[in-house]
Amino acid sequence: MKIAVLGWGSLIWDSRNLAIQSQWQLDGPKLPVEFGRVSMGDRLTLILEEGAKILQVLWALSSTATMELAKENLREREGTASRYIHFIAVDSNSEPPALGVAKTVWDWALVKGLDGAVWTGLGSKRPEGHQGEWDYExxxxxxxxxxxxxxxxxxxxxxxxxxxxxxxxLRSMIEQELGWKPLAGPNCTKVSGD
Incomplete structure (x- = not known):
């Protein structure tokens, strides 16, 4: 099976035990991505968030043999519960999702000739004790x-x-205000024609 693992954050530079057989490709689906989840170590991590700027994410080909193994491998790498691992299957038995991220990923996977895709679906999380809006400011x-x-x-x-x-x-605001510019990127491959 040809299953894509989608990434936009630490999966790219810290794959750890993630079972992938290709370099990270730059031509993934276009999804709403933003820094919005306070995680371990006080990190503000990237999530898919409704209303966020639509950006082209990265992807790599999983080296697992089945969708279940791909989902479990991503779950282990992320150290999270199964309910936060999202997926789509593109086969003759599956109906395309009606809308949202899953529909976008399904359409993209179909064009790429993939059998499916897996990604992490953690939501927004504020710092402990934070009151009020959790907006850009x-x-x-x-x-x-x-x-x-x-x-x-x-x-x-x-x-x-x-x-x-x-x-x-938010990244643009962070760069301007705090000076935290991107580091040199991972060994990614841009697909010709894009």
Whole structure:
């Protein structure tokens, strides 16, 4: 089976035990991506978020033999529950999703001649004790506070390590305000014709 693993954050530069058989390709589906989840180490990580800027994500070919193995492998790499691992199957027995991210991924996978795709579907998460809106300004304030308190190491590393093509609205604000520019990217391959 040809199953794509979709990525837009740390999967790209820190694949760990992720079973992939190709380099990360730059011509993945276009999805709504933004920094919006406070994770371990005070990192503000990338998620798919409704209303976010639509960006072309990356993908690699899974080296697993089945969709179930691909989902489990991604779940293990992400250290999360199965319910946060999303997938689509493109075969004669499957109906295309009606709308949303799954429909976009299904359409993209069909064009690419893939049998399916897996991706992480973690949602937004605020810092503990945060009250009020979790908008761009609140997220930028969170990062400012980390920097002012000398605790921004992991957050800066994550944001700077994100693939340079993931040019979210908040990333532009972070670069301007905090100076956290992208690091040199991973060994990705741009597919000809794009």
């Amino acid at each position: 609140a997220r930028l304030n969170y990062l400012r506070d980390l920097k002012e308190n000398g605790r921004s190491g992991a957050a800066e590393e994550y944001i700077r390590g994100a693939p340079s093509q993931i040019r979210t609205t």
